Amino acid sequence: MFIFGIAVVFKLLSIQFLQGDKYKALATERVVKDVIIPANRGNVYSVNGNLLATSIPKYDIRLDALTSSNKTFEKYVKPFCDSLSEYTGKSSAKLEKAIRRARVNKNRYYLLARNIGYSDYIRIRNFPLLKLGAFKGGLIVEQTTKREHPMGGIAQRTIGYERVDDKGNVTRPGIDGAFGVKYLRGVDGQRKKQQIGKGQWKPLSDANEIEPKDGYDVYTTIDVNIQDIAHHALLKQLELYEAEHGCVVVMEVETGEIRAISNLGRTSSGKYYEKLNYAVGESHEPGSTFKVMALMAALEDKVIDTATVVDTKKGRKRFYGRYIHDSKRGGYGEISVARALEVSSNIGLATIIDEHYSEKPERFLNRIKAWKLNKPLGVSIIGEGEPDIPEPGDKKWSKNALPSMAYGYNLELTPLQTLAFYNAIANDGELIKPRFLKAIKEFDKEIETFNKEVIVKKISSDETLNKTKEILKHVVVRGTGKKLYSKTFSMAGKTGTARTEYWMKDWEDNPRYISSFSGYFPVENPKYSCIVVIHKPSTEVGFYGADVSGPVFKRVAQKIYTDTPLIDEVNSLEVKMGTVEDEYESFYKTAQTYKTIMPNVVGMPAMDAIVLLENMQVDLKVKLNGNGIVKAQSIKKSTKLKDKQTIVLKAS
Numbered sequence: 001m002f003i004f005g006i007a008v009v010f011k012l013l014s015i016q017f018l019q020g021d022k023y024k025a026l027a028t029e030r031v032v033k034d035v036i037i038p039a040n041r042g043n044v045y046s047v048n049g050n051l052l053a054t055s056i057p058k059y060d061i062r063l064d065a066l067t068s069s070n071k072t073f074e075k076y077v078k079p080f081c082d083s084l085s086e087y088t089g090k091s092s093a094k095l096e097k098a099i100r101r102a103r104v105n106k107n108r109y110y111l112l113a114r115n116i117g118y119s120d121y122i123r124i125r126n127f128p129l130l131k132l133g134a135f136k137g138g139l140i141v142e143q144t145t146k147r148e149h150p151m152g153g154i155a156q157r158t159i160g161y162e163r164v165d166d167k168g169n170v171t172r173p174g175i176d177g178a179f180g181v182k183y184l185r186g187v188d189g190q191r192k193k194q195q196i197g198k199g200q201w202k203p204l205s206d207a208n209e210i211e212p213k214d215g216y217d218v219y220t221t222i223d224v225n226i227q228d229i230a231h232h233a234l235l236k237q238l239e240l241y242e243a244e245h246g247c248v249v250v251m252e253v254e255t256g257e258i259r260a261i262s263n264l265g266r267t268s269s270g271k272y273y274e275k276l277n278y279a280v281g282e283s284h285e286p287g288s289t290f291k292v293m294a295l296m297a298a299l300e301d302k303v304i305d306t307a308t309v310v311d312t313k314k315g316r317k318r319f320y321g322r323y324i325h326d327s328k329r330g331g332y333g334e335i336s337v338a339r340a341l342e343v344s345s346n347i348g349l350a351t352i353i354d355e356h357y358s359e360k361p362e363r364f365l366n367r368i369k370a371w372k373l374n375k376p377l378g379v380s381i382i383g384e385g386e387p388d389i390p391e392p393g394d395k396k397w398s399k400n401a402l403p404s405m406a407y408g409y410n411l412e413l414t415p416l417q418t419l420a421f422y423n424a425i426a427n428d429g430e431l432i433k434p435r436f437l438k439a440i441k442e443f444d445k446e447i448e449t450f451n452k453e454v455i456v457k458k459i460s461s462d463e464t465l466n467k468t469k470e471i472l473k474h475v476v477v478r479g480t481g482k483k484l485y486s487k488t489f490s491m492a493g494k495t496g497t498a499r500t501e502y503w504m505k506d507w508e509d510n511p512r513y514i515s516s517f518s519g520y521f522p523v524e525n526p527k528y529s530c531i532v533v534i535h536k537p538s539t540e541v542g543f544y545g546a547d548v549s550g551p552v553f554k555r556v557a558q559k560i561y562t563d564t565p566l567i568d569e570v571n572s573l574e575v576k577m578g579t580v581e582d583e584y585e586s587f588y589k590t591a592q593t594y595k596t597i598m599p600n601v602v603g604m605p606a607m608d609a610i611v612l613l614e615n616m617q618v619d620l621k622v623k624l625n626g627n628g629i630v631k632a633q634s635i636k637k638s639t640k641l642k643d644k645q646t647i648v649l650k651a652s
Contacts, residue, residue: 041180234262423529
């Protein structure tokens with residue numbers, strides 16, 4: 001027993017003096033740990049200061065029931081419970097009983113309020129007892145943040161987010177994701193927490209606590225008004241044509257700033273939401289919108305002129321054992337090169353490019369490369385699609401490669417690449433990188449600003465540009481886009497209708513198309529360029545670019561034009577603007593007059609009528625049959641309206 005006692009004493013002394021530091025550190029590690037205090041993520045704003053994404057702080061308020069002295073506790077517990085009763089609606093006596101029980105049970109982490117907002121947090125922390133702070137009053141505050149998008153589903157994919165899953169994998173789409181690391185995240189702080197039993201940890205305040213530094217605010221180039229117009233115009237057309245997905249992008253010609261970008265995909269239930277950023281990330285065969293590039297290459301190389309005659313046969317021509325067809329039955333016969341682009345003749349463009357470049361395809365390809373169409377734009381958003389321009393020697397190159405490329409097949413571009421090129425045409429040849437960021441700010445202090453980046457200073461001579469602009473104007477006036485023509489507003493652009501998945505065996509039974517329209521407006525002094533791409537519209541409803549995508553372009557252009565008058569900039573349209581201004585004044589007057597009484601919307605554009613009715617002082621549901629101008633309304637003018645009432649508009 002004496003030897004055993006000596007051994008125990010020896011072991012105690014060994015633990016105390018030889019291994020003491022080790023066990024003290026282990027004990028501290030188990031009861032005290034360093035935890036991260038997340039920094040508030042910076043906000044994302046539109047170009048005009050509207051909030052697009054923000055971090056909303058949420059708070060849990062707890063009480064360390066043992067911290068305050070008996071004198072302090074007894075002095076403040078009753079008024080504290082009275083204030084808490086007023087806030088929660090619970091009995092003050094019951095609250096006091098629960099808090100006294102928590103003190104008796106030595107509860108150092110008693111929950112008072114969970115997941116509350118900032119205003120409630122300020123109110124509660126000023127209650128008696130709690131306003132004494134952490135050391136005297138036992139106040140414990142834990143903050144978390146939740147990312148909110150005030151615009152809801154509009155531009156949600158472009159605005160983006162940054163998420164980390166359970167395995168640590170980070171997903172960072174859109175602006176929020178692209179600039180999270182560099183600008184938005186901020187710098188996390190650090191504090192200690194002490195374990196108080198039952199798996200609970202209480203924050204400790206000491207001199208080693210590091211306050212978090214909030215992230216910077218990002219100001220984008222997005223204009224919420226134009227974004228709203230683009231989103232709803234695209235959504236309406238996707239629903240009408242039961243399309244798989246689509247995108248629309250609006251860019252300011254002179255600066256390259258993206259004013260709106262909407263990407264909508266259909267779910268299994270038939271609804272549409274921002275599934276993927278198709279405009280930036282999806283490369284596909286552009287179809288007829290590429291004919292502009294092909295024609296400009298030939299014009300710039302001076303192998304043709306716009307008056308050069310090309311024989312399109314009877315709408316069917318053989319190239320190296322394969323037939324190319326035009327959409328018009330019987331063909332166009334012999335027509336000028338300019339007319340070939342206006343009517344979007346596949347044979348016309350294939351003939352031009354094949355005749356002049358088949359012996360030296362590198363000459364044509366070098367022109368495409370000079371325009372940087374073979375490389376990504378290098379935009380700031382993560383996930384930009386890769387273009388695909390084949391060359392001789394590639395697996396997909398053949399004698400038919402060049403004539404196919406002439407009308408937009410056998411190559412791939414993203415919608416944003418195509419738009420950037422059309423924007424260059426409108427911008428007197430200057431090819432600019434599309435831009436999503438305007439500035440980085442810390443409160444009102446500018447940290448960094450972003451200016452336009454020029455990719456190609458001049459894509460072609462003024463002669464080629466002017467000829468191309470004239471043809472693009474005529475495409476809308478008398479070509480494939482003539483359905484878009486408006487006497488009061490000028491637009492220029494090119495339709496596109498491309499087969500997709502045509503290599504699949506079921507294509508003949510189930511044909512699929514990509515419908516597009518790319519252009520700019522107004523013609524005389526372009527302010528904005530725009531592209532609309534819609535994938536796999538129902539062929540039973542329609543699939544041509546002029547029918548499917550063209551109306552979205554026209555609706556966006558005219559809405560922007562009406563909401564953003566350009567009279568100071570476009571002098572040549574002063575006379576024509578009278579009609580638009582009269583319509584706007586009439587709309588505004590009606591909106592101010594009718595708040596609860598049904599107005600007469602017959603004769604108004606359908607979109608304007610919907611906006612007018614949905615912004616009245618009663619909650620109405622508006623159903624629209626058809627599109628265009630309202631021809632009939634289900635409720636008569638001057639009828640008193642009620643909440644939840646449904647109004648049916650018929651348009652044509």
